Amino acid sequence: MNYAFxxxxxxxxxxxxxxxxxxxxxxxxQGDFACLLGSNGSxxxxxxxxxxxxxxxxxxxxxxxxxxxxxxxxxxxxxxxxYPLTVKEVLLxxxxxxxxxxxxxxxxxLSLIKRIGIESILPLLVRECSGGQLQKVLIARSLISEAxxxxxxxxxxxxxxxxxxxxxxxxxxxIKEKNKxxxxxxxxxxxxxxxxxxxxxxxxxxxxxELKK
Numbered sequence: 001m002n003y004a005f006x007x008x009x010x011x012x013x014x015x016x017x018x019x020x021x022x023x024x025x026x027x028x029x030q031g032d033f034a035c036l037l038g039s040n041g042s043x044x045x046x047x048x049x050x051x052x053x054x055x056x057x058x059x060x061x062x063x064x065x066x067x068x069x070x071x072x073x074x075x076x077x078x079x080x081x082x083y084p085l086t087v088k089e090v091l092l093x094x095x096x097x098x099x100x101x102x103x104x105x106x107x108x109x110l111s112l113i114k115r116i117g118i119e120s121i122l123p124l125l126v127r128e129c130s131g132g133q134l135q136k137v138l139i140a141r142s143l144i145s146e147a148x149x150x151x152x153x154x155x156x157x158x159x160x161x162x163x164x165x166x167x168x169x170x171x172x173x174x175i176k177e178k179n180k181x182x183x184x185x186x187x188x189x190x191x192x193x194x195x196x197x198x199x200x201x202x203x204x205x206x207x208x209x210e211l212k213k
Contacts, residue, residue: 001029003065004149004181005051010060012043012050019058020046022206028183030065030148033175033196036185037211038203044185047208048072048151064149068181071147073138075154087129088122091141109144115170116140117163131158139167143174152184156193168196 006027013020020043028034038044049055051062052072064070085093091105091113105113113119116136121129129137135158142150156164174180184197194200200211 001031003063004028004030004032004068005062005064007051007062008060010050010062011058012046012055013058014055016058019206021203021208024060024208026201026208026210028181028199030068030181031175031179032181032183032199033172034181034183034199034201035189035194035197036183036201036203036208037189038185038187040187042187042203044187044203045075045153048153048183048185052151068149069147070149070151071142071145072151073142073153073155075157085126086122087118087124087126087133087137090126090137091122091144093141105144112143112170113140115166117166132160132163135159136163136167139170143170148179149181150183152182154186155184156186164193168193172196 007024010024011019011022012024024047036044036047046055049072050057051064052070054072092103110119113122116139118133118136118140121133121137124133126134126137135155139152139155142152155167159167171182175182201208202211
């Protein structure tokens with residue numbers, strides 16, 4: 001099985017003398033539906049931001065698999081939308097599209113937008129959206145970008161129970177039909193949702209450990 005990414009004695013943080021997480025050794029395979037559990041401030045976001053290339057590693061190494069493209073869905077609470085962009089424009093600004101050259105979605109992309117429940121808000125400015133609506137916009141934007149390794153940072157925080165179920169099913173479909181790899185980081189996860197993942201990891205002190213099934 002091909003891997004999406006692997007780490008070897010990876011050390012992350014902003015100062016090698018004081019690592020946030022150290023000696024991380026794990027391999028995530030293509031098609032995995034994985035989660036990383038840990039308290040707020042434990043280094044989960046720093047880990048995925050390092051793998052995504054947003055911040056540099058401290059030491060050790062990580063490798064991205066062949067033909068892997070990465071997309072990251074940040075916490076909507078940490079994003080600022082000062083520009084007067086509509087939901088449709090934000091979606092069209094995903095990695096594979098240019099707002100100035102592409103004006104419409106393919107049937108497949110529009111189907112996903114409908115399934116996730118944001119078709120009716122496409123004309124709205126993103127700053128007019130509720131937290132739950134904005135969270136679904138960010139998830140949809142990542143999925144239609146055609147990236148095949150997707151990191152999601154606390155993706156369910158603003159969603160009600162029905163929306164959580166819909167989003168979970170969409171993610172599972174993307175994995176099954178398109179062999180995407182989904183890696184979710186969260187500080188809390190409900191037991192019924194935990195059972196959906198085939199790989200589970202947790203932050204344990206300065207390390208990341210895989211949980212036994």
